[in-house]
Amino acid sequence: MVKKKTSWVEKLHDSKGLPKVEEITEKMSKRWGTGTVVIPAPLEVDALMRRVPEGKLVTVNGLREALAKKHNATIGCPMTTGIFAWVAAHAAEEQRQNGVEDITPYWRAMKAGGGVKSKISGWSGRIEEASGGRGA
Numbered sequence: 001m002v003k004k005k006t007s008w009v010e011k012l013h014d015s016k017g018l019p020k021v022e023e024i025t026e027k028m029s030k031r032w033g034t035g036t037v038v039i040p041a042p043l044e045v046d047a048l049m050r051r052v053p054e055g056k057l058v059t060v061n062g063l064r065e066a067l068a069k070k071h072n073a074t075i076g077c078p079m080t081t082g083i084f085a086w087v088a089a090h091a092a093e094e095q096r097q098n099g100v101e102d103i104t105p106y107w108r109a110m111k112a113g114g115g116v117k118s119k120i121s122g123w124s125g126r127i128e129e130a131s132g133g134r135g136a
Contacts, residue, residue: 008090015041018080021073035074040067045084046091052108059110060085085109 018041052058064076089106096103
């Protein structure tokens, strides 16, 4: 029996018991200091990305800061926030391909050093198309 491939939208809605706030581990503390880290739910990251107004941009670090503030944590998890922004972008693209018009404006989310999170071949054209040629 072949297992059905999980769609990006399904991945976005699978919270796996998240969000949760944990103590920063000893290994993480070397880079991030001490305190707490929030591991967000995928839909939380998506919701923050949806709130970015037209003409504005947000970095993954900006998303992390907003998540940490929301959960009274020291930091937002850099790894899961980035992964869930990527999942949100894929889910939005999947929805767009299925005719959904109100999608997450993933083209407004930037990597920490600048540049659009577009690891998929051909996305630069899709980003231009999805944003209606408006850039952000």
